[in-house]
Amino acid sequence: MTKHTKLGLVGLALSLSTLVTYGQDNLVNSLKNNQSDNSKAxxxxxxxxxxxxxxxxxxxxSGTCWSYSTNSFLESEMIKAGKQPVVLSQLFTARNAYVEKGKNYVRMHGAVSLGDGGALHDVINMYRKYGAVPQEVYTGLNYGTKTNKTGELGDIEKGxxxxxxxxxxxxxxxxxxKAYTGVIDAYLGQVPENFTYNGKKYTPKTFANEVVGLNADNYVELSSFNDHPFYSKFTLLVPDNWSFDQVYNVKVNELTDIIDNALKTGYTVAWATDVSEKSFSWKNGVAYVPAVPFADMTMAQKAEMFDGPKPEMEITQENRQLAFDNYQTTDDHGMHIVGSAKDQTGKEYYIVKNSWGATNDYKGYLYVTKNYVKYKSTAILLNKAGIPGAISKKLGL
Structure with missing residues:
Protein backbone atom coordinates (compact mmCIF):
# COMPACT_ATOMS: atom_id res chain seq x y z
CA MET A 1 0.00 0.00 0.00
CA THR A 2 1.35 3.44 -0.94
CA LYS A 3 0.41 6.32 1.29
CA HIS A 4 0.45 10.03 0.62
CA THR A 5 2.66 12.18 2.79
CA LYS A 6 0.57 14.16 5.25
CA LEU A 7 0.71 17.92 5.68
CA GLY A 8 3.25 18.90 8.31
CA LEU A 9 4.83 15.44 8.31
CA VAL A 10 7.08 15.50 5.26
CA GLY A 11 8.55 12.09 4.59
CA LEU A 12 6.23 10.25 6.98
CA ALA A 13 3.96 8.10 4.81
CA LEU A 14 2.49 5.53 7.13
CA SER A 15 0.00 2.74 6.81
CA LEU A 16 -0.74 -0.70 8.15
CA SER A 17 1.27 -2.12 5.29
CA THR A 18 4.06 0.41 4.96
CA LEU A 19 5.10 -0.20 8.54
CA VAL A 20 6.96 -3.15 7.06
CA THR A 21 8.95 -0.74 4.90
CA TYR A 22 9.72 1.81 7.55
CA GLY A 23 9.89 -0.68 10.42
CA GLN A 24 8.70 -0.04 13.93
CA ASP A 25 11.95 1.55 15.03
CA ASN A 26 11.73 4.10 12.23
CA LEU A 27 8.07 4.73 13.01
CA VAL A 28 8.79 5.46 16.66
CA ASN A 29 11.78 7.60 15.68
CA SER A 30 9.60 9.58 13.30
CA LEU A 31 7.28 10.37 16.20
CA LYS A 32 10.05 11.15 18.69
CA ASN A 33 9.46 14.91 18.58
CA ASN A 34 5.79 14.41 19.52
CA GLN A 35 6.51 14.39 23.22
CA SER A 36 7.23 16.37 26.34
CA ASP A 37 9.41 15.60 29.33
CA ASN A 38 6.68 17.00 31.60
CA SER A 39 3.69 15.17 30.18
CA LYS A 40 3.16 12.40 32.72
CA ALA A 41 3.31 14.83 35.62
CA SER A 62 6.28 -5.53 10.67
CA GLY A 63 2.99 -4.12 9.50
CA THR A 64 0.94 -6.61 11.48
CA CYS A 65 -0.69 -4.21 13.95
CA TRP A 66 -4.11 -5.25 12.61
CA SER A 67 -3.38 -8.82 13.69
CA TYR A 68 -1.92 -7.88 17.07
CA SER A 69 -4.76 -5.53 17.95
CA THR A 70 -7.61 -7.79 16.89
CA ASN A 71 -6.10 -10.94 18.38
CA SER A 72 -5.70 -8.96 21.62
CA PHE A 73 -9.38 -8.09 21.25
CA LEU A 74 -10.27 -11.79 20.86
CA GLU A 75 -8.25 -12.58 23.99
CA SER A 76 -10.36 -10.07 25.92
CA GLU A 77 -13.45 -11.63 24.37
CA MET A 78 -12.34 -14.93 25.90
CA ILE A 79 -12.10 -13.25 29.29
CA LYS A 80 -15.54 -11.69 28.85
CA ALA A 81 -16.92 -15.15 28.02
CA GLY A 82 -15.50 -16.54 31.26
CA LYS A 83 -12.66 -18.45 29.63
CA GLN A 84 -8.99 -18.59 30.52
CA PRO A 85 -7.38 -16.33 27.92
CA VAL A 86 -4.66 -17.59 25.61
CA VAL A 87 -2.18 -15.28 23.87
CA LEU A 88 -3.02 -16.13 20.27
CA SER A 89 -0.48 -16.34 17.48
CA GLN A 90 -0.63 -13.08 15.58
CA LEU A 91 1.66 -14.44 12.87
CA PHE A 92 -0.55 -17.49 12.35
CA THR A 93 -3.33 -15.07 11.45
CA ALA A 94 -1.01 -12.94 9.32
CA ARG A 95 0.45 -15.95 7.52
CA ASN A 96 -3.00 -17.15 6.48
CA ALA A 97 -4.00 -13.66 5.41
CA TYR A 98 -0.85 -13.45 3.25
CA VAL A 99 -1.92 -16.65 1.48
CA GLU A 100 -5.43 -15.37 0.84
CA LYS A 101 -4.12 -11.96 -0.18
CA GLY A 102 -1.80 -13.61 -2.71
CA LYS A 103 -4.74 -15.44 -4.27
CA ASN A 104 -6.64 -12.18 -4.61
CA TYR A 105 -3.59 -10.43 -6.04
CA VAL A 106 -3.31 -12.98 -8.84
CA ARG A 107 -7.06 -13.00 -9.54
CA MET A 108 -6.97 -9.21 -9.75
CA HIS A 109 -3.94 -9.28 -12.11
CA GLY A 110 -1.93 -7.41 -9.48
CA ALA A 111 -4.41 -4.53 -9.18
CA VAL A 112 -4.97 -4.85 -5.44
CA SER A 113 -3.06 -4.06 -2.26
CA LEU A 114 -0.20 -6.31 -1.19
CA GLY A 115 2.21 -6.28 1.73
CA ASP A 116 1.97 -6.74 5.50
CA GLY A 117 -1.04 -4.50 5.92
CA GLY A 118 -4.50 -5.67 6.74
CA ALA A 119 -7.79 -4.78 8.37
CA LEU A 120 -9.50 -5.67 11.62
CA HIS A 121 -11.92 -8.01 9.85
CA ASP A 122 -9.02 -10.02 8.44
CA VAL A 123 -8.46 -11.55 11.88
CA ILE A 124 -12.09 -12.60 12.15
CA ASN A 125 -12.08 -13.97 8.60
CA MET A 126 -8.89 -15.98 9.18
CA TYR A 127 -10.19 -17.24 12.53
CA ARG A 128 -13.37 -18.45 10.82
CA LYS A 129 -11.52 -20.18 7.96
CA TYR A 130 -8.30 -21.43 9.58
CA GLY A 131 -8.89 -21.48 13.33
CA ALA A 132 -6.29 -20.31 15.85
CA VAL A 133 -3.15 -21.47 17.65
CA PRO A 134 -1.36 -20.22 20.75
CA GLN A 135 1.51 -17.81 20.21
CA GLU A 136 3.88 -20.26 21.88
CA VAL A 137 3.06 -22.86 19.23
CA TYR A 138 3.57 -20.58 16.22
CA THR A 139 5.76 -17.55 16.88
CA GLY A 140 6.55 -16.72 13.24
CA LEU A 141 10.20 -16.31 14.27
CA ASN A 142 11.77 -18.90 12.04
CA TYR A 143 15.28 -17.58 11.38
CA GLY A 144 16.78 -16.43 14.66
CA THR A 145 15.17 -13.04 15.25
CA LYS A 146 13.63 -12.18 18.61
CA THR A 147 10.94 -9.96 17.12
CA ASN A 148 9.23 -9.78 13.74
CA LYS A 149 11.26 -8.51 10.81
CA THR A 150 9.31 -9.07 7.62
CA GLY A 151 10.67 -6.62 5.07
CA GLU A 152 12.59 -9.21 3.06
CA LEU A 153 9.65 -11.59 3.13
CA GLY A 154 7.38 -8.90 1.73
CA ASP A 155 9.74 -8.14 -1.13
CA ILE A 156 10.04 -11.80 -2.09
CA GLU A 157 6.28 -12.34 -1.85
CA LYS A 158 5.78 -9.47 -4.26
CA GLY A 159 8.43 -10.79 -6.64
CA LYS A 178 2.81 -23.92 -3.62
CA ALA A 179 5.79 -21.75 -4.50
CA TYR A 180 4.22 -18.66 -2.96
CA THR A 181 3.16 -20.45 0.23
CA GLY A 182 6.61 -22.03 0.44
CA VAL A 183 8.20 -18.58 0.55
CA ILE A 184 5.93 -17.53 3.42
CA ASP A 185 6.58 -20.70 5.37
CA ALA A 186 10.34 -20.42 4.84
CA TYR A 187 10.27 -17.13 6.74
CA LEU A 188 7.49 -17.68 9.27
CA GLY A 189 7.59 -21.46 9.67
CA GLN A 190 5.20 -24.16 8.58
CA VAL A 191 1.86 -24.24 10.36
CA PRO A 192 1.52 -27.41 12.47
CA GLU A 193 -1.27 -29.72 11.39
CA ASN A 194 -1.72 -30.58 15.05
CA PHE A 195 -0.10 -29.63 18.33
CA THR A 196 -0.32 -30.29 22.04
CA TYR A 197 -1.54 -27.61 24.43
CA ASN A 198 -2.01 -28.21 28.17
CA GLY A 199 -1.62 -31.92 27.60
CA LYS A 200 -4.28 -32.22 24.88
CA LYS A 201 -3.85 -32.58 21.14
CA TYR A 202 -5.51 -30.05 18.82
CA THR A 203 -5.64 -28.87 15.25
CA PRO A 204 -5.98 -25.11 14.66
CA LYS A 205 -9.69 -25.59 14.01
CA THR A 206 -10.37 -27.72 17.08
CA PHE A 207 -8.33 -25.33 19.23
CA ALA A 208 -10.47 -22.44 17.99
CA ASN A 209 -13.67 -24.36 18.65
CA GLU A 210 -12.81 -25.96 21.98
CA VAL A 211 -10.41 -23.55 23.69
CA VAL A 212 -10.98 -20.11 22.19
CA GLY A 213 -14.66 -20.89 21.77
CA LEU A 214 -15.71 -17.65 20.07
CA ASN A 215 -18.29 -17.36 17.29
CA ALA A 216 -16.91 -15.35 14.36
CA ASP A 217 -20.45 -14.33 13.42
CA ASN A 218 -20.76 -12.30 16.64
CA TYR A 219 -18.43 -9.55 15.40
CA VAL A 220 -19.28 -6.51 13.32
CA GLU A 221 -17.21 -3.69 11.88
CA LEU A 222 -18.40 -0.09 11.63
CA SER A 223 -17.27 3.27 10.32
CA SER A 224 -18.74 6.69 9.55
CA PHE A 225 -18.78 8.40 6.15
CA ASN A 226 -21.05 10.93 4.45
CA ASP A 227 -21.01 9.38 1.00
CA HIS A 228 -22.96 6.25 1.97
CA PRO A 229 -26.40 5.88 3.56
CA PHE A 230 -26.32 5.60 7.32
CA TYR A 231 -27.29 2.27 8.90
CA SER A 232 -26.42 0.34 5.75
CA LYS A 233 -23.32 -1.62 4.73
CA PHE A 234 -20.72 -0.40 2.27
CA THR A 235 -17.27 -1.43 1.06
CA LEU A 236 -14.64 0.33 3.15
CA LEU A 237 -12.53 2.23 0.63
CA VAL A 238 -9.07 1.93 2.11
CA PRO A 239 -6.24 0.20 0.22
CA ASP A 240 -5.70 -2.44 2.90
CA ASN A 241 -9.25 -3.72 2.50
CA TRP A 242 -7.90 -6.23 0.00
CA SER A 243 -10.83 -8.59 0.66
CA PHE A 244 -13.40 -5.87 -0.14
CA ASP A 245 -15.26 -6.49 3.11
CA GLN A 246 -18.24 -4.33 3.94
CA VAL A 247 -18.78 -2.39 7.15
CA TYR A 248 -21.80 -0.72 8.74
CA ASN A 249 -22.12 3.05 8.41
CA VAL A 250 -23.14 5.08 11.48
CA LYS A 251 -23.02 8.76 12.40
CA VAL A 252 -19.79 10.13 13.81
CA ASN A 253 -21.11 10.65 17.34
CA GLU A 254 -22.48 7.12 17.30
CA LEU A 255 -18.97 5.72 16.93
CA THR A 256 -18.16 6.85 20.46
CA ASP A 257 -21.68 6.07 21.71
CA ILE A 258 -21.08 2.49 20.59
CA ILE A 259 -17.65 2.33 22.20
CA ASP A 260 -19.03 3.79 25.45
CA ASN A 261 -21.85 1.27 25.59
CA ALA A 262 -19.50 -1.61 24.80
CA LEU A 263 -17.09 -0.67 27.59
CA LYS A 264 -19.93 -0.19 30.10
CA THR A 265 -21.24 -3.66 29.29
CA GLY A 266 -17.81 -5.28 29.53
CA TYR A 267 -16.81 -5.47 25.86
CA THR A 268 -13.57 -4.10 24.47
CA VAL A 269 -13.20 -2.70 20.94
CA ALA A 270 -10.65 -3.20 18.15
CA TRP A 271 -9.76 0.15 16.61
CA ALA A 272 -8.27 1.11 13.21
CA THR A 273 -7.01 4.68 13.11
CA ASP A 274 -4.46 7.27 12.02
CA VAL A 275 -1.43 7.80 14.28
CA SER A 276 0.66 10.17 12.20
CA GLU A 277 -0.76 13.36 13.68
CA LYS A 278 1.56 15.70 15.58
CA SER A 279 -1.00 15.50 18.37
CA PHE A 280 -0.39 11.76 18.77
CA SER A 281 2.46 11.08 21.18
CA TRP A 282 3.54 7.49 21.59
CA LYS A 283 6.20 8.33 24.17
CA ASN A 284 3.79 10.30 26.34
CA GLY A 285 0.85 8.01 25.67
CA VAL A 286 -1.56 10.83 24.79
CA ALA A 287 -3.52 11.70 21.64
CA TYR A 288 -5.98 14.54 21.05
CA VAL A 289 -7.18 16.97 18.35
CA PRO A 290 -5.82 20.47 19.11
CA ALA A 291 -8.15 23.43 18.66
CA VAL A 292 -5.39 25.23 16.75
CA PRO A 293 -3.96 23.32 13.75
CA PHE A 294 -0.30 22.43 14.21
CA ALA A 295 0.75 24.55 11.23
CA ASP A 296 -0.83 27.61 12.88
CA MET A 297 0.68 27.09 16.32
CA THR A 298 3.35 29.34 17.75
CA MET A 299 6.65 27.77 18.74
CA ALA A 300 5.59 28.00 22.38
CA GLN A 301 2.32 26.18 21.67
CA LYS A 302 4.15 23.42 19.80
CA ALA A 303 6.58 22.98 22.69
CA GLU A 304 3.70 22.64 25.17
CA MET A 305 1.44 20.30 23.19
CA PHE A 306 1.68 17.53 25.78
CA ASP A 307 2.14 19.60 28.93
CA GLY A 308 -1.32 18.87 30.26
CA PRO A 309 -4.86 18.97 28.83
CA LYS A 310 -5.53 21.33 25.93
CA PRO A 311 -8.68 22.62 24.17
CA GLU A 312 -9.80 20.53 21.21
CA MET A 313 -11.38 21.13 17.83
CA GLU A 314 -15.06 20.31 17.54
CA ILE A 315 -15.55 17.21 15.40
CA THR A 316 -18.38 17.12 12.88
CA GLN A 317 -19.49 14.72 10.20
CA GLU A 318 -18.20 17.19 7.63
CA ASN A 319 -14.68 17.81 8.91
CA ARG A 320 -14.19 14.11 9.59
CA GLN A 321 -15.14 13.32 5.98
CA LEU A 322 -12.91 16.10 4.63
CA ALA A 323 -9.89 14.78 6.54
CA PHE A 324 -10.44 11.33 5.02
CA ASP A 325 -10.99 12.64 1.51
CA ASN A 326 -7.82 14.78 1.71
CA TYR A 327 -5.67 11.83 2.87
CA GLN A 328 -5.23 13.49 6.26
CA THR A 329 -6.92 10.52 7.88
CA THR A 330 -5.52 7.24 6.63
CA ASP A 331 -5.56 3.65 7.85
CA ASP A 332 -2.21 3.83 9.61
CA HIS A 333 -2.54 1.57 12.61
CA GLY A 334 -4.65 -0.88 14.59
CA MET A 335 -4.98 -0.82 18.40
CA HIS A 336 -7.28 -2.13 21.13
CA ILE A 337 -9.60 0.02 23.26
CA VAL A 338 -9.80 -1.54 26.71
CA GLY A 339 -11.23 1.17 28.97
CA SER A 340 -12.01 4.79 29.67
CA ALA A 341 -10.62 7.55 31.89
CA LYS A 342 -10.91 11.25 32.72
CA ASP A 343 -8.21 13.85 33.15
CA GLN A 344 -8.13 16.51 35.88
CA THR A 345 -10.48 18.75 33.87
CA GLY A 346 -13.10 16.03 33.42
CA LYS A 347 -12.31 15.42 29.74
CA GLU A 348 -13.01 11.84 28.65
CA TYR A 349 -10.40 9.53 27.14
CA TYR A 350 -10.21 5.94 26.03
CA ILE A 351 -7.52 3.64 27.40
CA VAL A 352 -5.86 2.07 24.37
CA LYS A 353 -3.52 -0.91 24.26
CA ASN A 354 -0.81 -0.72 21.59
CA SER A 355 1.56 -3.36 20.15
CA TRP A 356 4.86 -1.45 20.21
CA GLY A 357 6.06 -3.00 23.45
CA ALA A 358 5.87 -1.50 26.94
CA THR A 359 8.24 1.33 26.10
CA ASN A 360 6.25 4.52 26.67
CA ASP A 361 5.15 6.46 29.76
CA TYR A 362 2.21 4.11 30.35
CA LYS A 363 3.91 0.78 29.66
CA GLY A 364 2.36 0.19 26.24
CA TYR A 365 -0.99 1.94 26.77
CA LEU A 366 -2.25 5.37 25.66
CA TYR A 367 -4.95 7.84 26.66
CA VAL A 368 -6.85 8.98 23.57
CA THR A 369 -9.57 11.62 23.63
CA LYS A 370 -13.05 10.94 22.33
CA ASN A 371 -12.56 13.66 19.74
CA TYR A 372 -9.47 11.94 18.39
CA VAL A 373 -11.43 8.70 18.01
CA LYS A 374 -14.28 10.50 16.25
CA TYR A 375 -11.93 12.32 13.91
CA LYS A 376 -9.29 9.71 13.13
CA SER A 377 -11.04 6.32 13.20
CA THR A 378 -11.19 4.41 9.95
CA ALA A 379 -13.11 1.53 11.56
CA ILE A 380 -14.04 -0.15 14.81
CA LEU A 381 -14.81 -3.83 15.37
CA LEU A 382 -16.65 -5.30 18.34
CA ASN A 383 -19.07 -7.90 19.59
CA LYS A 384 -22.51 -6.91 18.34
CA ALA A 385 -23.81 -7.46 21.90
CA GLY A 386 -21.91 -4.31 22.85
CA ILE A 387 -23.85 -2.06 20.46
CA PRO A 388 -26.67 0.02 22.01
CA GLY A 389 -30.08 -1.47 21.32
CA ALA A 390 -31.39 1.54 19.39
CA ILE A 391 -28.43 1.57 17.02
CA SER A 392 -28.46 -2.21 16.69
CA LYS A 393 -32.08 -2.04 15.64
CA LYS A 394 -31.33 0.59 12.97
CA LEU A 395 -28.56 -1.66 11.62
CA GLY A 396 -30.86 -4.67 11.53
CA LEU A 397 -28.59 -6.75 13.77
Missing part, protein backbone atom coordinates in the same frame (compact mmCIF):
# COMPACT_ATOMS: atom_id res chain seq x y z
CA UNK A 42 1.03 17.31 33.84
CA UNK A 43 -1.80 14.84 33.08
CA UNK A 44 -3.76 13.39 36.00
CA UNK A 45 -5.77 10.47 34.70
CA UNK A 46 -8.47 8.72 36.70
CA UNK A 47 -9.60 5.35 35.37
CA UNK A 48 -13.35 4.94 34.91
CA UNK A 49 -13.36 1.52 33.23
CA UNK A 50 -10.38 -0.77 32.71
CA UNK A 51 -11.38 -4.12 31.26
CA UNK A 52 -9.23 -7.22 31.54
CA UNK A 53 -6.73 -7.77 28.74
CA UNK A 54 -3.62 -9.83 28.08
CA UNK A 55 -0.02 -8.54 28.27
CA UNK A 56 1.23 -5.90 25.82
CA UNK A 57 2.99 -7.38 22.78
CA UNK A 58 5.59 -6.06 20.33
CA UNK A 59 4.92 -6.35 16.60
CA UNK A 60 8.57 -5.60 15.80
CA UNK A 61 9.47 -4.39 12.32
CA UNK A 160 6.82 -14.24 -6.79
CA UNK A 161 3.34 -12.88 -7.34
CA UNK A 162 4.44 -10.41 -10.01
CA UNK A 163 6.07 -13.30 -11.87
CA UNK A 164 2.82 -15.26 -11.65
CA UNK A 165 0.76 -12.31 -12.91
CA UNK A 166 3.21 -11.86 -15.80
CA UNK A 167 2.09 -15.35 -16.88
CA UNK A 168 5.12 -16.28 -18.97
CA UNK A 169 3.69 -19.74 -19.72
CA UNK A 170 0.52 -18.36 -21.26
CA UNK A 171 -1.55 -19.98 -18.53
CA UNK A 172 -1.06 -20.37 -14.81
CA UNK A 173 0.48 -23.58 -13.54
CA UNK A 174 -1.00 -25.38 -10.54
CA UNK A 175 2.31 -24.90 -8.70
CA UNK A 176 2.40 -21.15 -8.21
CA UNK A 177 0.43 -21.25 -4.97
Missing amino acids: AFKFTEVINLANTPVQNQGS VLEAVVKNANGELTPNWI
